Amino acid sequence: MAQNSQIAFAPLGNTVVIPASTSASTGVQALVDARFDAQAVGQYRIINSSANTVFLGIGPTAAIAAANAVAPVAGTPSAAIVLVPGAVEVLRFGRESFFSGLASAASTVYIVQGEGM
Numbered sequence: 763m764a765q766n767s768q769i770a771f772a773p774l775g776n777t778v779v780i781p782a783s784t785s786a787s788t789g790v791q792a793l794v795d796a797r798f799d800a801q802a803v804g805q806y807r808i809i810n811s812s813a814n815t816v817f818l819g820i821g822p823t824a825a826i827a828a829a830n831a832v833a834p835v836a837g838t839p840s841a842a843i844v845l846v847p848g849a850v851e852v853l854r855f856g857r858e859s860f861f862s863g864l865a866s867a868a869s870t871v872y873i874v875q876g877e878g879m
Contacts, residue, residue, distance in 0.1 A: 782863025789824030
């Protein structure tokens with residue numbers, strides 16, 4: 763595991779807002795700090811500030827992120843990451859990833875890139 767994943771999370775960029783509602787939002791990009799270009803990946807702190815479960819879609823383009831923001835159902839898996847209400851996660855994705863959200867009602871997810879856990 764890389765050394766920068768062993769430290770407390772330190773934000774290294776601006777926080778972006780991912781709106782989520784009953785249809786997947788347009789994908790929003792959260793770029794990783796340029797000094798991590800060689801790694802081609804970055805860490806993101808993701809916060810679901812709503813009272814709703816959000817299905818977070820991630821992809822290399824806005825369209826793919828929106829297409830991945832799908833709620834899984836029995837027998838039909840989904841590429842979405844399930845964010846329960848109030849979830850705070852630190853996850854690792856490609857450095858130029860786009861994010862989209864789907865929820866049962868208007869919800870907000872905040873994402874900031876950085877390093878550490």
